[in-house]
Amino acid sequence: MELRHLRYFRMVATELHFGRAAEKLHIAQPPLSKQIQDLEAELGFELFTRTKRSVALTPAGQVFLVEVTQIFQKLDRAIDLGRKTSRGELGKISIGFVGSATYNILPVILQQFRDRYPYVQIELHELTTDRQLIWLREGRIDIGLIRPPVIDVYLGSQVIFQESLVVALPTNHHLAVLTTIELSSLAAERFILFPRQLAPGLYDPIIAICQAAGFSPQVVQECIQMQTIVSLVSANMGVSILPASIQEAQRQGVVYKPIRSGSGAADKLATMSIFWRLSDDSPTMNRLLELALENREL
């Protein structure tokens, strides 16, 4: 049995006239009669009662017609679903991100992706840099938002966001009255930072600009969450250096101050990159990647 048989059957069933049906199918009447006969022989039951002068569906033919119609609808749907999936308009994507991405690039990308591809299911995982790399390789996530540098030959990456660093001070700190902070003036301060291994891409530049300003920061506390660092600063436990986008989440007891330009060159040092498997060419991943690159802020 082939779809041809079913297409012909449907036409004869709607026309109830072999001649007209053949005409609409752009074939001659005898081959149509033959094909219907072949179909009936294969099915093992009669589809039509022919009386040389009139054609009618048998009860079995009526039942079969309903089913066949649904089959063609289902086939159309299958083609449409496949086409949409191939264009990345349908499917699933898993995105990993470091916590600090929630203050800048991530909301922008998610909003736009949802608008453009409303039928793609998005799965979000807040993960540390090292976990993201593992999950990416294992295929548990398709996209990672990580602060470089990262070296992995199986992964592709592109910088999508760069921002300056700012100093976070308790409101009552003696430097809080200034509009910009000279980095060297923080030499004697107690610092609250991330553990280096969880976010080397953010930790290392901070240490580097301090070194350039002539001191090594004294780290008194390490916190996994950026919000916790802010809390501790507000509690007068020390000061911190954070990406500028942390200012999106204002908090009582803390003020953020730009670092005086030139003092250690703190401009655009906090970098966010998008990572993906080079072997992955799935449409949804490619659509998200395209969108992320369109929204680059460097």
Add this chain to the structure above:
Amino acid sequence: MELRHLRYFRMVATELHFGRAAEKLHIAQPPLSKQIQDLEAELGFELFTRTKRSVALTPAGQVFLVEVTQIFQKLDRAIDLGRKTSRGELGKISIGFVGSATYNILPVILQQFRDRYPYVQIELHELTTDRQLIWLREGRIDIGLIRPPVIDVYLGSQVIFQESLVVALPTNHHLAVLTTIELSSLAAERFILFPRQLAPGLYDPIIAICQAAGFSPQVVQECIQMQTIVSLVSANMGVSILPASIQEAQRQGVVYKPIRSGSGAADKLATMSIFWRLSDDSPTMNRLLELALENREL
């Protein structure tokens, strides 16, 4: 697109190897490659990612595979439904019957039909003789259980049940002590019968045997329902002559007595026939007809 393409696609999708898939399909590898290429061209999207050494489904291919598998399941089901319908194992049948059929042949037929064809939907309509004939012609019922004679060239009929007539008497009637009743002894009684036009096939034989016994019954009351006649007899309103199967529904205050053989020849006078449209050759109707004829009681 033909089912061939979909069958081939399914095999390649499960084997993920053109050579092995071709082998299982009993065709050579090159034509298989060609057919899949043709399918992809028609669909407008890639089903597989081939790297000369390995074959994998694209996301679109995965989605399409799920749908195609369901299509084949639906096709199998369509064939099965058609086959069952052609055998009369599936479908619908509408049966009309006169009230008096509920005491004899109808329960037997329904029971057996339900057992044999459990998936056929049965629709029952208690209708008078004339309404059944109209509904039969209009196709609102497929089978009628009617007491003949009926003349209609578009309908076929077969006698399926014949029974004797009995006399229904109030328990305190002076003839109720006898085991059989001589019909002529009822000449002076008040009779309760059906209206003739609603059941001529039952009314006319009753009048006929009374005439043969030498009298014309005095009808004092006409009732549409047989149960109502029995009620009135029990209430001493008169006597009646009814089909023997009324005894199935025993009732206080009424006794049934056979008519003395030879006295007007009352044997097997109440006849039930099955009627159908001659133009109807639907499998369910034929199955029910077969079954009714198997259960003939003459």
Add this chain to the structure above:
DNA sequence: TAAAAATACTCCATAGGTATTTTAT
């Protein structure tokens, strides 16, 4: 008698086969 489906046959498009090439491991 005419309309419509079925038969009988003929032809050619294309599914499928064979031989070979290409390419990635």
Add this chain to the structure above:
DNA sequence: ATAAAATACCTATGGAGTATTTTTA
């Protein structure tokens, strides 16, 4: 070097066309 898909080309099955017959309303 080898396995596996693609390409090139050939063969033949069967789908479709034409002419004709059969049937019944």
